[in-house]
Amino acid sequence: MKKLSKTTFILISAATLALVTGCASSGVKNPSGTGVTRLNADEQGFVAGTGIESQDLVAVADQMARSILAIPQIANAPTPPIVVLDPVENKTRFPINKDIFLTRIRAQLNSKTFGKVTFLARDRMAALEKERNLKREGAVTATTDPGMQEFKGADYFLTGSLEGMSTRTKAGTSDYILYAFQLIDARTSAIVWEDMAEMKKQGLEDAAYR
Amino acid sequence: MKALTPGRQDAKTPGAAAFAGLALWRRCALTVKATALAVVLVFVGCATTSTPSTALTGDILVDGPRMAAEGPARDRVLWQYRTAAAAMRQGKFAEARPLLDDALLTLQGIYGPDAEARKSRGLFQRESRKTFIGEPYERSMAYFYRGVLYWRDGELDNARACFRSAQFEDSDTADKTYAGDWVLPDYLEALATAKLGGDGTDALQRAQANVRNASLPPLNPAVNTLFIVEFGPGPVKYATGNYGEQLRFRTRPSSVKSARLSLNNLSIPIAPVDDVNFQATTRGGRVMDHILANQAVFKSATDSFGDAAIVSGAVLAGTGNRHSTANSVGLGLLAAGLVSKIVSSAASPEADVRMWDNLPQWLSFAQLTLPPGAHTATIQFLDAAGKPVEKLTKTVSFTVPAGGPDQVIFVSDTSTTPQTQ
Numbered sequence: 001m002k003k004l005s006k007t008t009f010i011l012i013s014a015a016t017l018a019l020v021t022g023c024a025s026s027g028v029k030n031p032s033g034t035g036v037t038r039l040n041a042d043e044q045g046f047v048a049g050t051g052i053e054s055q056d057l058v059a060v061a062d063q064m065a066r067s068i069l070a071i072p073q074i075a076n077a078p079t080p081p082i083v084v085l086d087p088v089e090n091k092t093r094f095p096i097n098k099d100i101f102l103t104r105i106r107a108q109l110n111s112k113t114f115g116k117v118t119f120l121a122r123d124r125m126a127a128l129e130k131e132r133n134l135k136r137e138g139a140v141t142a143t144t145d146p147g148m149q150e151f152k153g154a155d156y157f158l159t160g161s162l163e164g165m166s167t168r169t170k171a172g173t174s175d176y177i178l179y180a181f182q183l184i185d186a187r188t189s190a191i192v193w194e195d196m197a198e199m200k201k202q203g204l205e206d207a208a209y210r
Numbered sequence: 211m212k213a214l215t216p217g218r219q220d221a222k223t224p225g226a227a228a229f230a231g232l233a234l235w236r237r238c239a240l241t242v243k244a245t246a247l248a249v250v251l252v253f254v255g256c257a258t259t260s261t262p263s264t265a266l267t268g269d270i271l272v273d274g275p276r277m278a279a280e281g282p283a284r285d286r287v288l289w290q291y292r293t294a295a296a297a298m299r300q301g302k303f304a305e306a307r308p309l310l311d312d313a314l315l316t317l318q319g320i321y322g323p324d325a326e327a328r329k330s331r332g333l334f335q336r337e338s339r340k341t342f343i344g345e346p347y348e349r350s351m352a353y354f355y356r357g358v359l360y361w362r363d364g365e366l367d368n369a370r371a372c373f374r375s376a377q378f379e380d381s382d383t384a385d386k387t388y389a390g391d392w393v394l395p396d397y398l399e400a401l402a403t404a405k406l407g408g409d410g411t412d413a414l415q416r417a418q419a420n421v422r423n424a425s426l427p428p429l430n431p432a433v434n435t436l437f438i439v440e441f442g443p444g445p446v447k448y449a450t451g452n453y454g455e456q457l458r459f460r461t462r463p464s465s466v467k468s469a470r471l472s473l474n475n476l477s478i479p480i481a482p483v484d485d486v487n488f489q490a491t492t493r494g495g496r497v498m499d500h501i502l503a504n505q506a507v508f509k510s511a512t513d514s515f516g517d518a519a520i521v522s523g524a525v526l527a528g529t530g531n532r533h534s535t536a537n538s539v540g541l542g543l544l545a546a547g548l549v550s551k552i553v554s555s556a557a558s559p560e561a562d563v564r565m566w567d568n569l570p571q572w573l574s575f576a577q578l579t580l581p582p583g584a585h586t587a588t589i590q591f592l593d594a595a596g597k598p599v600e601k602l603t604k605t606v607s608f609t610v611p612a613g614g615p616d617q618v619i620f621v622s623d624t625s626t627t628p629q630t631q
Contacts, residue, residue, distance in 0.1 A: 090368060091367065094318075096371075168378060203321030206324045207327075
């Protein structure tokens, strides 16, 4: 076989090297995309911040639901106590859908306790009143006397607050969040139960962002 | 071994010494050809990574969402910022909300290893290849705007969370004198806390300590109407230094110095409370600035070495005959110099000057307790002499609900007018 001339060899070598070098810088991360990864809600995924996340919600709501069930006012009540959810106040630096905490606690209690606690759907009052008025007007059927007041009042209010403390330095960002929930006696205003959970997270962004 | 060609045989003969110089230039030409080919191929290789350009219409509300969706992923937050600000100025708050929410999600999840950010720190990659989240003043403004939107929606605690985060983004300045020195986020945090039944004194005191050339009203939970007013052009980023490795900010002069709100026979002066230019220019050095400075030193050193090596290599190679040691060393130096020049030209220490270019310079506010019902407000933007600047007067109609959430009116000197909010 005919040998390559020196010139051709140098040119081919340079071209190969340049192509390899050029292509090395053109790497695209996950060029084929990343398949959908299903995670449990209490797992920390590969996308995480220092704020309030699903794993925190699950851990806190589970802890609160178990804690509420253990108190005598619920465990030993002759009839299921009637509870109304009062919106949680977010005092952290993270804007969130704060109602999600109470929604999960309510769902947990309703699904696991089989009627030991009764929650009132106060957030649906407009629709409920409309339905009741239709019954009173005779526009729709009623199984009981529609003139009677059957909307129930609350024995307890379940509410809470999310409070935070944050630090940011060259070493990173640190966020501490205190989740506190209370069950308040609607008649006496006494706090009959309170529990809390706390979490601290730290993170440091790439130097390119500092 | 292959027989030498007649030409090469000639070069081997003792009488061919006179042609040594010619042979040297042939070799140089060959090296230059190889280098040029390599450079072309490098660029051709890299060209395959470019994203197809998206034609811009000039309408930010059309271009912004399109660029956020179809443009480079690294610029998505930038377009979301710009589009959200523009949408708010046109009274399209529902359009601004999801854009800011998505941008803030990116901002909040930026911790830990990031391949693009790591590459942007590399010698041969521009800083601007990292995902844009903005400098601290830009991040603060994103939270501030989102806070205003939350307040408009009656979510005072989430609005307060955003104002806290706005201040938080400003908390790691190089000079701690300027850490967390935004005024309006602190004042609005205090007001929101007071309206929620809490004690906003701490935040109010922080706001009062930082405010200059304006006085802040005492907290009044009965306030039911807020005017958030912004005016003047915001800061401009530019790169300076020998290789554009230093990020700097330019402030642009503004004819508007204050504003005046007229409503129901009331005339309320609105003095500037926060200066975005001041926030941009008092952050101090970034960690990235040190990285870019080192890259600039590398670029400069390899460039200088390349120059020296090429010149001395050419001189050395030209002095001896083809097979002399001086000739070989000279050629080696010449090649090393060329490689060094290529490496130098490939180094990219340029600072990232992508910027949220429709930010205002000044932020201010007015608060009122208005009776329920329809109202129309006029906002004039005033020059240094206190005279209204022509064509900048805005009219906003709004309704204060009876016992409902607060009415939050957002007005910019670049807002469309008239508006109903």
